Amino acid sequence: MKKQTPGLSDAYALSTPEDSRRLYADWAGTYDQEFAADQDYLLPGLTAKAFAAAGGTGPVLDAGAGTGLCGEALRELGIEPVDATDISAAMLAEALRKDAYRDVIEANLLEGIPVPRGSYRGVVSSGTFTHGHLGPEVLPALLRVAAPGAWFALSVNAKFYEKGGFADALDRLLRGQWIKGLTLPELCIYGPRSTGAQKDDTALIALFQKV
Structure with a gap:
C-alpha cells in the first residue's frame, strides 16, 4: 500500500518535537510541489517582502525555515x-538544495539556537507560528541571537494569534522595552489557486525591531 503524503491537517495536529521530526521527514521530499505549489502558498514570499519593506538587512536567521x-x-x-534553522534535518536538506543559505542549523527552538548572542541583523519566520507548532515561548531565544536594531518579520496564523498568547507576549516585550515599532499587517496565506480547507486563512506579520 502506498504511504499517504502528509498534509496541513497532519501538521496542525502535531503535539511534540518528535512528532514534528517524524512528519517533516515524511513530507520534505514532496512539500514544495504537493503543498506549496499546488496550494498557491504565498506566505514565505510575503514574509520576505514585509521584512525587506521594513528595512531589514542581512545577516538574517530564517527560523523554522523548512x-x-x-x-x-x-x-x-x-x-x-x-542562515536557516529548523527542527527537521530532512527539511533542511531540501533547503540546502536551493542554495539560498550560508549555513543550516538543526535546532529545537524551544531549547535555543546554538549561535553566539547578537549574531543576526534580522530574523524572519514563515509558517512556524501556527496550530500544532510553536508559540511565543520561543521569542526570547530569537531575541537573544538578534543584534540591537535587528528587524523581525514573524508570520503568525491569525486564528492562532490570540489563542497562542502572542498579543500578551508581544505587549510584555513592548512594555519591557525589548522591542519597538510593532505593526501587524494581515495577509492572505494562500493565493487564488488554493483549494484546501484553509484556503481563506490569513496571517499577521509581526514586524518589529529589537531595542
Missing part, C-alpha cells in the same frame, strides 16, 4: 546572507 521558501524569496530580493 524547505527554504522564505530564504529563497529573501535571496531574490537581494537580502543576504541568510
Whole structure:
C-alpha cells in the first residue's frame, strides 16, 4: 500500500518535537510541489517582502525555515546572507538544495539556537507560528541571537494569534522595552489557486525591531 503524503491537517495536529521530526521527514521530499505549489502558498514570499519593506538587512536567521521558501524569496530580493534553522534535518536538506543559505542549523527552538548572542541583523519566520507548532515561548531565544536594531518579520496564523498568547507576549516585550515599532499587517496565506480547507486563512506579520 502506498504511504499517504502528509498534509496541513497532519501538521496542525502535531503535539511534540518528535512528532514534528517524524512528519517533516515524511513530507520534505514532496512539500514544495504537493503543498506549496499546488496550494498557491504565498506566505514565505510575503514574509520576505514585509521584512525587506521594513528595512531589514542581512545577516538574517530564517527560523523554522523548512524547505527554504522564505530564504529563497529573501535571496531574490537581494537580502543576504541568510542562515536557516529548523527542527527537521530532512527539511533542511531540501533547503540546502536551493542554495539560498550560508549555513543550516538543526535546532529545537524551544531549547535555543546554538549561535553566539547578537549574531543576526534580522530574523524572519514563515509558517512556524501556527496550530500544532510553536508559540511565543520561543521569542526570547530569537531575541537573544538578534543584534540591537535587528528587524523581525514573524508570520503568525491569525486564528492562532490570540489563542497562542502572542498579543500578551508581544505587549510584555513592548512594555519591557525589548522591542519597538510593532505593526501587524494581515495577509492572505494562500493565493487564488488554493483549494484546501484553509484556503481563506490569513496571517499577521509581526514586524518589529529589537531595542
